[in-house]
Each structure stands twice: as C-alpha cells, then as structure tokens.
Amino acid sequence: MTLTACGIRPTPVLTGGEAPTVSAHALTVYLVNADRDGLVRRTRTHIGTVDITTAMNSLLAGLTEAEEELGLVTEVPETTAKAIAVLNVIVMPEGTEPPTKWALFQVHCTALASRAKVAGVPTSDVNCP
Template identity: 35%
Template sequence: MRPLLTRRGRRAARSGLSLTAAALLLSSCGIPSTGVVEAGEAATGIRPAYVLYFVRQDTLLGVRSQVPGTFDIGTAVELLFRGPDAILGRKGLTTELPPLASTPTVRTDGARVSVGLPRGTEPLTRTALSQLTCTIANARLVVSAGSGGGGDTASSTKVTVTIPGAGQAEGSGDTCPGSATAE
C-alpha cells in the first residue's frame, strides 16, 4: 500500500497548517469590535488628538493630529494656520486660511470663542471661516471634556473672528461636518 502523502507532502501540509493557525491567532484576538464606549475617566498618559480642518476638492475634512505639549484651543488655531504638512499636501489637502504675520489671540467665554487676527490679515473666505470654526469647535469640545465640562457639544460653539481694520466674521460649530477624517 502506498502512503497518501510523501515525506515532502507531509512537511508541506504541516507548514500550511502552522501558517493557517498562526494567521488565525494573529488576525483575531477574540474580542468583538465595538464603537466608542464611554466608560469612566480618560486614561492618564494618553494625549487627546487635535482635529484640524483642511480642504480637499472644496470639502472640509477633519484630520487627527497628535501634538506634544499642552492641549488648548490656541495651539489648535496656531497649527491650523500653519497649514497641512507635506504628507497631507500630497493627499490633496490645502487651506484657504491666509498666512499670518504674528500669532492670533484666542479668548474663550463658555461656548463663545473670540479670535483676534493680526492687522493686515486678508479677510476670510467662507471656507476659511469654516476651517477655523470647526477646528475651534472640536478643540473646545476636547478641552471641555478634559476639564469635566459634560454636556458640551461642538455645535454649541460660537466663533467670532476679528481682523483690525477689516471687521468681524462669525461662525458656529453646528455647520461642521460630522466625523469625516483623512488620516
């Protein structure tokens, strides 16, 4: 009687079974996937991410960005005005915000955030105002959550942008796109 598999065939079959078992172990840890689950305080040592809003084909997209240092609305605004980095630029993301000669001032009063841009800054387009408003609304939400400010929503944020000699523009977080992200 002839064996069903030769020595080489048995070795190949064992290798295949080993690879299959390894793939199954690596591909599933047995924990079902879920959405976001709110449970207790945030873990320490984990930094919240900024969501900066840039433009691709006339559409606002939120991009998550981890940045060292203190998380605050002013830092989010500064990062936004720097524009997308080279990697995001290659993905087609741009900005409509004008270049700034100096750092903007940011003041918060509850759900209202006031941004003062330096004298000589070009007036903001509607899209630029949306970029700024949505970035601020998201940052305010994260800062509020970190300080125990429950019940806050990004849509409740009202933004006033002042450019000396050029006037004011107003925006609201309720016009921001949902959770579209380009990572």
C-alpha cells in the same frame, strides 16, 4: 519555636527620580478636500501644552507635508502670528480674516472641535464632518 530570616536587614523605601514623560496630544483641524467642495477632518499630534488656541494656531501654520501629499488645501491665510484666547473665544490675528466660505468653515469647525467659539464667525448652516 524559633523564627529566622535570611539575614538581610530592612531598609527604608528607596525612591528613584521622576519617570520621564512626553505629553503628546491629538488636535483636530479641518482642511478643504482636493476637489474644493468639502471639508476633511484631520488629526495632528502636538507635543507639549495644549490649550484652546493650539488647534487654531496649528491651522494657521498651514499644511503638513502629509496633508499636501494627500492633495488637501487650506484657504485660511498662513501666518506665524498666533491666535489668542479670551475666556472661551478665540481671537484670530489681524490679517487672517477668512477670505472664502471654506476658510470660514475651516476656522469654525476647528474651533468647535476644540470646544471654543471664534469671534465673528456665524454658526448657522455649517455641518462639520
């Protein structure tokens, strides 16, 4: 018995370049509702590396256009300064101390959503939606 093939010789495995990837992650920030009597949980997309300060820095950057259109507000002072992480504690930039209870709750709930603690923010009596 004779076996034949189609005449194509075997070749080594040909590899291509790396597949292009985009790293998009969802971040959670908390904003104040339009009536200023509660918090609203918002999800924002972030492209790039995400660490425990990314959500806090997103909150510090202010509202998105879509959030403004919804009538949401933030009571956290807007700044381009960045929060930094020291172990699992987020240290806020100087001058961004939460001026109101809602700003304090925004910072606290955003930190909790990113599994971090914020230095100087009390954790009692805060229910994050």
